[in-house]
Amino acid sequence: MLMGKRKKYTLEEFRRTALSVRNWGRWGKDDEMGTLNYVTNQSVVEASKEVKEGRVFSLSLNFGPSGPQRGGFGGRFNPIHLMTASGADVISGAQSRLMKRTYQKDISYADDIIIMPLQCATQWDALSHIFFEGKMWNGYDASLVNSSGALKNDIAKVKDKVVGRGVLLDFPSFKGVE
Numbered sequence: 001m002l003m004g005k006r007k008k009y010t011l012e013e014f015r016r017t018a019l020s021v022r023n024w025g026r027w028g029k030d031d032e033m034g035t036l037n038y039v040t041n042q043s044v045v046e047a048s049k050e051v052k053e054g055r056v057f058s059l060s061l062n063f064g065p066s067g068p069q070r071g072g073f074g075g076r077f078n079p080i081h082l083m084t085a086s087g088a089d090v091i092s093g094a095q096s097r098l099m100k101r102t103y104q105k106d107i108s109y110a111d112d113i114i115i116m117p118l119q120c121a122t123q124w125d126a127l128s129h130i131f132f133e134g135k136m137w138n139g140y141d142a143s144l145v146n147s148s149g150a151l152k153n154d155i156a157k158v159k160d161k162v163v164g165r166g167v168l169l170d171f172p173s174f175k176g177v178e
Contacts, residue, residue: 015133024138031138032153034127036161063116079116086110127153 027037063079087110089095127137128150134142140152
């Protein structure tokens with residue numbers, strides 16, 4: 001149901017549905033990639049054959065104090081941009097120690113950092129992101145994710161698999177709107 005009131009599910013209904021649709025063990029008890037196992041060299045070749053136009057367009061979001069976060073999940077905030085070195089540091093002589101050490105008197109720099117929750121925008125959730133009843137994907141225990149990161153189901157495990165094809169649905173044009 002897309003419009004109107006949403007059905008509220010009980011925890012038992014959620015549990016029953018989750019158990020009936022999960023793929024745990026499908027690719028073996030040690031699997032940490034889930035359905036990305038479907039992305040093979042051959043599937044990438046097949047997907048490339050689907051390209052009909054060579055247009056490139058950005059799907060990026062502006063990061064800043066007013067977005068993209070809109071509230072909600074506790075602890076998530078908009079990106080914080082901090083300058084760690086700037087032109088003012090060059091003018092004030094703050095970078096002179098570096099210049100003397102490297103013998104590069106004509107070279108200076110600006111540098112910055114971004115602090116943001118990983119779910120701030122384009123979200124690359126690892127299979128270690130969600131726990132239900134103390135377990136994550138493929139039955140791994142939630143204790144395998146700690147403040148140092150994920151020991152199982154880490155997003156780095158799928159770095160060579162996150163490819164595929166996308167379909168752009170242009171609903172405004174379909175509805176006759178620019």
